[in-house]
Amino acid sequence: MPETPSPNHGFPGRLLVFEGLDGSGKSTQAALLGKWLQSKGYRVFFTEWNSSELVSSTIRRGKKKGLLTPTTFSLLHAVDFADRFERKILPPLRAGYLVVCDRYAYTAFVRDAARGCDPAWVRTIYSFAPRPDRVFYFRVPVAVTLRRKLASRLKMNYYEAGMDLGLSDDLVESYTRFQGRLKHEYDRLSKFDDFRIIDATRSVEAIQAQLRADLKPMLTKFPTGVRLTHDG
């Protein structure tokens, strides 16, 4: 079974996706871009990864008790994404919105591959998720995200550090190695899935300007409409 990209959606809306490692700055940029698009009068819908209610308690419980294997981890996140896709992404896409996603199925592709799942299998189970109109990949060295992480004193969580894989007993060491695997996988996908690579070591302003310039040609043909709300 070959690894194949999902087909295009064909809906009137546009799907704009932000991907990258934790600490790459993509959420900040997605929020800024959303603000700008709204100010221009576009109908914008903003959505984040992992915000569905359905299985989040199970995922939390499973993670806490260490019950999850790479396969169940992958499938539960797929359940979560499928539910969110159906409720939050698909309706605005069909209704003609600019849907801005802070992470999309690619997050699952890289995480699951880093945990040893068969990449072609992961692609298949996410085949309901169409190919976005644009994927911005915030590329950054792992050392930079680690510095940002340590500086912000955010707690490093067990799964984010890939501790379930037994790469190292040391949290920081495990984090570095696991995030390195994720980056490797993102880099691999960036060619395969035609990502726009964003050098995320630059200033916030420089990156935002690049994103806006990149989207201009797509937006000239896109209708503006009533100002709209966002996903809570």
Add this chain to the structure above:
Amino acid sequence: MTDRTYGTRLPRMPEETLVGKLIVVEGADGSGRTTEVNLLREWLEVEGHAVVDTGLRRSDLVSDEIDRAKQGHTLAPTTMALLYAADFADQLENKIIPALAAGSTVLADRYIYTLMARAIVRGASREYARHLYGFAVRPDLIVFLDARPEILLHRSIGKYGSLDYWESGMDLCLSRDLFESFFLYQELLSKEFAWMATDYGFHYVDANRMPEQVHADFQRLVAPLYGARSVAPRRPSRGRPRSVSRVPRRAASA
């Protein structure tokens, strides 16, 4: 290592060979699955084999979510299919594979085929269902208990006093009439089981008969898995039952 599964590598497959036997019993509700599994278990244990039995939706990982989702009836088909797959994966990795690695016989009261058929009649494509369950361990034997819908109907009414909402596929809105929905739903399912029978190698057993007669067929199918010499059927067999290893006619036309 994909030879023990349906094509998808499982990240945590143990190094050692899965020496135990995996025997799957499939069939609709009321086809006598549970009765046959119990008889088979008893017989295998008497013969000296360690037996672990397993069914669908018995893991504690997501069964609450499945129950909740069923009450709400609100999930899209793909979401539901993935939720069932997560539940199955949990049992496969935490129960079935360890038991097989330890040399036990695992008796599965339904397996991925029921999950696939249910997902497909609710809108998933055959390809999607097949790939979704690509990580499942290939059974050593799959027996399909084939019973006429009328028999299923009577057994179901005998058991529940009525027809079960889900076993009648009422969520599919095939008909507002429970009775009619039951027949339409069973028809849809058997169409899916028919192509799987060929692709996955089911052994059909005529389940319109008494439990003991069906059990005798089971013994004849199961004995060779352990080397026919060590396990001899108690009752002298009167030739191969005509129903065994034969895919019914409707399978061929599908």
